[in-house]
Amino acid sequence: MGQQLEPIARMVSQLSRLPGIGQKSAQRLAYHIINMPLEDVRELATTLYNGRKAIRYCTVCGNYATESCCEICKDDRRHNGQICVVRDPRDVAAIERMHDFHGTYHVLHGTLSPMDGVGPEDIRIKELMTRLNDPGVKEIILATNPDIEGEATAAYLARMIKPMGLLVTRIAHGVPVGSDLEYADEITLAKAMEGRREM
Numbered sequence: 001m002g003q004q005l006e007p008i009a010r011m012v013s014q015l016s017r018l019p020g021i022g023q024k025s026a027q028r029l030a031y032h033i034i035n036m037p038l039e040d041v042r043e044l045a046t047t048l049y050n051g052r053k054a055i056r057y058c059t060v061c062g063n064y065a066t067e068s069c070c071e072i073c074k075d076d077r078r079h080n081g082q083i084c085v086v087r088d089p090r091d092v093a094a095i096e097r098m099h100d101f102h103g104t105y106h107v108l109h110g111t112l113s114p115m116d117g118v119g120p121e122d123i124r125i126k127e128l129m130t131r132l133n134d135p136g137v138k139e140i141i142l143a144t145n146p147d148i149e150g151e152a153t154a155a156y157l158a159r160m161i162k163p164m165g166l167l168v169t170r171i172a173h174g175v176p177v178g179s180d181l182e183y184a185d186e187i188t189l190a191k192a193m194e195g196r197r198e199m
Helices: 005-014 023-034 038-054 088-095 125-131 148-162 188-192
Strands: 083-088 104-107 139-142 169-171
Touching: 005 023, 083 088, 083 125, 088 104, 104 125, 125 148, 139 148, 148 169
Parallel strands: 083 104, 083 139, 139 169
Antiparallel strands: none
16 A cells, blocks of 8 residues: 555554554544544544543542542442442443442552552552541452452552451452353462352
8 A cells, every 4th residue: 555645644643542453443443534524523533632621530539530529439328338449440330330339439540560660659559548547438349450460459458458457358250150160270260269159
């Protein structure tokens, strides 16, 4: 294919900066946008810009919000003594899709990763510890990912929180529903055995 026109090349360059969008996908998107009516392109760009400008972080939990406090923290019915600790706002969205958790959240905005230079002061641990001074808090649910960083972060938080006399729990990890045991790796099976519960 010949030389790309400079405006198209710039569009491709910007689109390929998005996660999961490679050069070819960016090119397809750029060509799609070029074929859209100009008014639709303006609406897309304006919506993206205004959406980004409107979103901020909740001053209490660190979740996405449009005001100083997110909808979950504003809802008094959610203050049931449970705080679920997650890595980022996408994890809040995932747990909320279950419609099964009725407590509040604390978003760390990262996990401990000494190899990448991320220590306790680089994520929202201090803010979590401040929230734990509230006598209404009874249980901290550690729901970081089951990867090395997530496990290290959960272990670190558990060591800090347990002496405060609060219940500290970790979400169970294990065999996904609908899968076969024979295809599960040893670590997944070990976690499933650890997380077993009485029937």
